[in-house]
Every structure is written in structure tokens, then in C-alpha cells.
Amino acid sequence: MVNSLIEESITSSQLEGAATQYKVAEQMLRQGRKPRNQSEQMIHNNFAAMQFIRAHQHLPFTPELILQLQLIMTDLTLQDSTAAGRWRRPEENVRVVDERNHEVLYVPPSAEEIASRIIELCHFANDANQNPFIHPLIEAVAIHFMLGWVHPFVDKNAPRGVWRAAIMIASANCESRKQAILLAALRSDFYYLVQCLARKCISLLRHLLPRVRLCATRAPVK
Secondary structure, three states, rough: HHHHHHHHHHHHHOOOHHHHHOHHHHHHHHHHOOOOHHEEEEEEHHHHHHHHHHHHHHOOOOOHHHHHHHHHOOOOOOHHHHHOOOOOOOOOOOOEEOOOOOOOOEEEOOOHHEEEEEHHHHHHHHOOOOOOOOOOOHHHHHHHHHHOOOOOOOOOOOHHHHHHHHHHHHOOOOOOOHHHHHHHHHHOOHHHHHHHHHHHHHHHHHHOOOOOOOOOOHOOOO
């Protein structure tokens, strides 16, 4: 289990931009060495988040758990350290922008809506009597998409940590941990989904998540 946590922590951090050799990062985690740069700090944070998720996987999915995960994953990595452990604020103008041509790909819901939407999402995640039944794999995918759609934080990478929590929580009642591995393979970049698949995903989620209010007009996609 430790080996898989280390591998996931390093690989996911590298996807998020951490520039560190695998062997160096692995030694850091196994030896308990303090991070020497921001890339190593990202990997250290991811590993700490994975350990936190493993220890709390049987607890209910709550806004407090989400905030705690974001706090762990962003430790000493944010330009604005005050953005750790809280939702984004109305004055923080968050946009998803294509770095190549600066085209605005997505504008998330207003900050005033975040708290209520997260509560609704947690109700969905904690409902053990879904009717109709929703497979845990589909449930975790839906949670991941909705977290990206709401974009509750200023930073863009923290939702990945909550996605890992969704994997662990949704698979807690599965008979085989292989399902969690399969679910991890289903991860994809949310911004690609926004650009190419958002309308179809929103249509699907309206069917799956009747209690979560969605508004397709809030996610303009060309």
C-alpha cells in the first residue's frame, strides 16, 4: 500500500508540474526528508493527502474534509498563503483560460454559490441508498466533475486531491480494491472536459444528480 501511495503522489505531482526525478522524490518520501524546493513540496503534500485520505476513508464526505484536504495539498505552495483551507472569495476573479491564446474556456459559478453547492454534493456522496443505484465508479466520476465545475478554490490543482478522496470513499464499500485502481485510470483533465464534453456531461449529471442544481448556461463551451 505504501508503494502505491508513493507512486501516486509522485506521478500526480509530475502531471501537475512538479519537476523532480522519480528516484529523488521516492527517497525523500521514504526517508522522511524535508522538501528542498516547490516541486518536492508538491509531492510531499500529495503524499500527506493520500495518507490523510487513507486514514479517513470511512468518514462522511463533508465540506470540512474537502477544506482540510485542500489545506494539506497546498501547504507552502500557493502564492497567496491565505487561500489555503478556504473557498474562493467573490473578489477573486477565477477563470479557466487557454494559456496558448488566452481564450476564456470556462467561468465557474459565483463564489456565493460555493458553500450550498458543496453541501449538495456531499449529500449526494454520502447517500448510501441511491435510487436508482449508481455504481461507485460512476459516483466518483460525477463527484470529480462537479468539483471541477464548481471550482471552489483559487488554485487549480487542489480538486485533484479531493478526487482522490472520492475514489477512496466511493470504493470503501466495494468488494475489490481493483475497482479503485480502475477508477484511478479513468481520471482525465477537467479543463479538457470543459472544452470538449461539458454539455454532454451536464446532461448526464442532470440525470444522475437530481438534487444538485446545474445550469448549463453557467458553463459556456464552444
